[in-house]
Amino acid sequence: MQHTDIASDALEYAMKNGAEEASIKLSTGSGFSVVSQNQAIDLVEQFNDQSFSISIYIGKAIGSASTNDFSEEQLRMTIEKALSLSRLTEKDDCNGLAEKDLMATEVKDLELYQPSGLTIKQAQEMAIECEGAAFDVNDLVVNSEGATVGSYESHSVYLNSHGFIGETESTGHNVSCVAIAQKDGQMEMDYDYSSTRGLDDLSDPVSIGQSAGNRAVSNLGSRKLKTQKAPVLLSPRISKSLISHLLNAISGTSLYRKSSFLVDKIDEKILPSFVQIYEDPHLKRGFSSTYFDGEGVQTNPRGLIEDGHLRGYLLSSYSARRLGLETTANAGGHHNIIVQNSVDEDLNSIIKDMKYGFLVTGFIGSGVNIVNGDYSRGANGFWVENGEIAYPVNEVTVAGNLTDMFSKIQKIGNDPETDGSVFCGTVLIDELMIAGE
Amino acid sequence: MNNNSPNMQNLDEIVRSTLLDPYGIDDSGLQRMLGQVVSKGIEMGDIYFQSAEAESWTLEDGQVKKSSYSSRQGVGFRSIIGEQTGLAYSESFDKESLMKAAKAASSIAKAGKSKTLPVSKQSAERPYYLADNPILSIDDQAKIDLLNRLDEKARSMDHRVKEVIASLAGGHGSILIINQDGKLATDIRPMVRLSLSVIAEDKGRLERGTSGGGGRMSYEFFDDDQLCKYAKEAVDQALINLDADEAPAGEMTVVLGSGWPGVLIHEAIGHGLEGDFNRKKTSAFSGLMGEMVASPMCTIVDDGTIPDARGSLNIDDEGNPTERTVLIENGKLCNYMQDNLNAKLMNTTSTGNGRRESYSSQTIPRMTNTFMLAGEHDQGEIIESVDKGLYAKNFGGGQVDITSGKFVFSASEAYLIEKGKLTKPVKGAMLIGDGPSALHQVSMVGNDLALDPGVGSCGKDGQTVPVNVGQPTMRIEKLTVGGTT
Numbered sequence: 001m002q003h004t005d006i007a008s009d010a011l012e013y014a015m016k017n018g019a020e021e022a023s024i025k026l027s028t029g030s031g032f033s034v035v036s037q038n039q040a041i042d043l044v045e046q047f048n049d050q051s052f053s054i055s056i057y058i059g060k061a062i063g064s065a066s067t068n069d070f071s072e073e074q075l076r077m078t079i080e081k082a083l084s085l086s087r088l089t090e091k092d093d094c095n096g097l098a099e100k101d102l103m104a105t106e107v108k109d110l111e112l113y114q115p116s117g118l119t120i121k122q123a124q125e126m127a128i129e130c131e132g133a134a135f136d137v138n139d140l141v142v143n144s145e146g147a148t149v150g151s152y153e154s155h156s157v158y159l160n161s162h163g164f165i166g167e168t169e170s171t172g173h174n175v176s177c178v179a180i181a182q183k184d185g186q187m188e189m190d191y192d193y194s195s196t197r198g199l200d201d202l203s204d205p206v207s208i209g210q211s212a213g214n215r216a217v218s219n220l221g222s223r224k225l226k227t228q229k230a231p232v233l234l235s236p237r238i239s240k241s242l243i244s245h246l247l248n249a250i251s252g253t254s255l256y257r258k259s260s261f262l263v264d265k266i267d268e269k270i271l272p273s274f275v276q277i278y279e280d281p282h283l284k285r286g287f288s289s290t291y292f293d294g295e296g297v298q299t300n301p302r303g304l305i306e307d308g309h310l311r312g313y314l315l316s317s318y319s320a321r322r323l324g325l326e327t328t329a330n331a332g333g334h335h336n337i338i339v340q341n342s343v344d345e346d347l348n349s350i351i352k353d354m355k356y357g358f359l360v361t362g363f364i365g366s367g368v369n370i371v372n373g374d375y376s377r378g379a380n381g382f383w384v385e386n387g388e389i390a391y392p393v394n395e396v397t398v399a400g401n402l403t404d405m406f407s408k409i410q411k412i413g414n415d416p417e418t419d420g421s422v423f424c425g426t427v428l429i430d431e432l433m434i435a436g437e
Numbered sequence: 438m439n440n441n442s443p444n445m446q447n448l449d450e451i452v453r454s455t456l457l458d459p460y461g462i463d464d465s466g467l468q469r470m471l472g473q474v475v476s477k478g479i480e481m482g483d484i485y486f487q488s489a490e491a492e493s494w495t496l497e498d499g500q501v502k503k504s505s506y507s508s509r510q511g512v513g514f515r516s517i518i519g520e521q522t523g524l525a526y527s528e529s530f531d532k533e534s535l536m537k538a539a540k541a542a543s544s545i546a547k548a549g550k551s552k553t554l555p556v557s558k559q560s561a562e563r564p565y566y567l568a569d570n571p572i573l574s575i576d577d578q579a580k581i582d583l584l585n586r587l588d589e590k591a592r593s594m595d596h597r598v599k600e601v602i603a604s605l606a607g608g609h610g611s612i613l614i615i616n617q618d619g620k621l622a623t624d625i626r627p628m629v630r631l632s633l634s635v636i637a638e639d640k641g642r643l644e645r646g647t648s649g650g651g652g653r654m655s656y657e658f659f660d661d662d663q664l665c666k667y668a669k670e671a672v673d674q675a676l677i678n679l680d681a682d683e684a685p686a687g688e689m690t691v692v693l694g695s696g697w698p699g700v701l702i703h704e705a706i707g708h709g710l711e712g713d714f715n716r717k718k719t720s721a722f723s724g725l726m727g728e729m730v731a732s733p734m735c736t737i738v739d740d741g742t743i744p745d746a747r748g749s750l751n752i753d754d755e756g757n758p759t760e761r762t763v764l765i766e767n768g769k770l771c772n773y774m775q776d777n778l779n780a781k782l783m784n785t786t787s788t789g790n791g792r793r794e795s796y797s798s799q800t801i802p803r804m805t806n807t808f809m810l811a812g813e814h815d816q817g818e819i820i821e822s823v824d825k826g827l828y829a830k831n832f833g834g835g836q837v838d839i840t841s842g843k844f845v846f847s848a849s850e851a852y853l854i855e856k857g858k859l860t861k862p863v864k865g866a867m868l869i870g871d872g873p874s875a876l877h878q879v880s881m882v883g884n885d886l887a888l889d890p891g892v893g894s895c896g897k898d899g900q901t902v903p904v905n906v907g908q909p910t911m912r913i914e915k916l917t918v919g920g921t922t
Contacts, residue, residue, distance in 0.1 A: 041545075042522065043799065044523045047797070061502070064506070065507065066505070067509070068509050068528045069529075070529075085506060089501055089503060143718060144719075145717070187719075187840045188841055189840035224917075227687035257497075257600055258638075364836050364844075365869075367833075369865060371643050371644065372644065376865070376866045376920065378869045380843070395869055395917065396869065399919050401921075435869075437687070
């Protein structure tokens, strides 16, 4: 493979010129995206990217440089830049490649490369069909922000001076639609999407368009709520955000910088006993699947939360050394995260059991402070009364503290979305502060 | 400002020597590519050459232990027929790759027969920032020393300061644009930014404070006075938050501080007035031209011509000179922000707001420096006028749903106002409102207009561009505060 040759030559050049340790990532990607707006093609975008990045260690000091020009001259200049920076920065005993004996040895085919041969012309038809389905919902769907269909593939190689070489090939396909409904001078927007490795797994564009149209229509006539405390239900589309805050708080960087409300909470109970969360880096066709992490370390499935207890952090070799621990193969972030359901119920059946509460289907703004867990976000959705949706809600906030919110989780549903890399069903949280009128 | 910079002719030559000459691209080569991009049937199009370099230095644990450098280059091709845009780019500058990308962009046209177009130079002035490369403005050791001085200043302010993370970043880029009329324009764009984050600890409680600044300048801007200012601001914010009580919840009178809180203007009004949303009629402001959309005290402008400001541009990314555009005058909506495509489709002219993150992204209408003009009240007078409410002095980011008009922005430093006095600090909270109605609630406008310190970025359609926001202190009769009590 040409990629590996370029990267190997570059590594050799770096080592010959004074690097004590080095790692290189080289990747190329290509693809396209088309948008239908008001039943005509509005945009045809074609991508063609390449990037080369190198990190060099000299005497436990690090320097990094990157370029998108693969000419020999530019690659050498980039390597020399990284060399010179690593001579200027201060040393840190925690720096360096991950330990050699942790490098992945078992190559796994995780089925991430699913080329489809989808043409731009076919994608245009799908986008028009998808957007058309939103307009067909009813006359209240008056406009759209467009329906998008895209396809891409990428190839990358990571190698380091331990002799590790890892290659990755992957594809992605997506379809999305943003529909706009209007009634009595009020406009409401909503969306749906599907994003998968293989075209064969992608949701039908018609169902995506219909769902976006239906959602936009159901938001019409929204009002504010009175300021009050009430149970809050997070729909599967946004419940994963709560889990992302947890993952952020247990990431090595947040921990060693003491900028997390979960510092030193390992093996403590931070969630109700019925909560189980796993990390599976080897999920077939997964969006965060890989057999080696960003440093070449072998990944393995593991439990993060067992019976509500925090059992693991997300560490790279650097953050692990800072904390006196061993890397968890999370250089580059978390892998696929699976939150097990606590009840055999989905959103609709959970609503049926509710006397009253606020079903949140959308968040706006990022008012989450990971240092102390304070949480305040703009929200929209529906008011639930006597087991039924009463009316749509907008322009309110939901606030609390993550420590408290985690402990107040009542139910986790069996209805996670199948896209993305955090899988979590509907979440019911007891009594949060809602600010409105 | 002009006095120090090389003359215009020189700058054009510098840009050509960076972007064209090394690859043997001359005027006839440009003509051939342009002929393809605007081949028969295509109404508009352009070619966007770009090269950019950026560096960053990060201090942590009292030492500069991380540094990175990146360089990127590419050529973007755009072909437009009616409302339809074709986009492609190449990161290789060889003739074959470039022609391939030009053909891909123009493939939206049914029968592409290439044309020959003359190349003419557009005389654009470059009055708003110097072309000098900030990365070379001081040597590397001086960059490290600067961060070390900032660290010392922050730590010496209070023993409760436990962690200091600071980063210094600089960038420099050249662009060359040639459009369907054969008009050629160039720009050289510098940028620097310093960011500081401190964590203070007291009795087991941790709080963060942040500060920073920058603009289209050199690193020399960060002198000792500036460093002291950043250190004090971040440390004060962290210490104040250590004493903060729970924030209130519900509708109340809110006084917004000057500067950063202008993120209100950006979210509540700015995005809704971008040309594309109004051409497609997806904005809550669609069809409100000439209507009162704010209290008569509000005059709001987008101004890309402020010297050295982070959001300023000499020319936009379509080669049009930037302008000062009055969006709302005494409460009345009078202009949208436009790029070439949306201006044409709406039968008007570009306001110099066509921007793209890079050669690989689509050009769309974007803000530059967007702010509300000053009124007549003193800041103290405005706070004293409130019987019970919230004073939100500093803010983080925000977001808007341009269709429903609902927007949020999050306070990072706030105080309760009781009987005209600031009584106690409260924790950060989200504020939420409705764009087309929120500014009708403005009842007092201060005389202390300020822009944010120059660290803001705006995201739209997945593209991030540098902007400034700004406003004077203002009183808003009713806004929803997302606290917990």
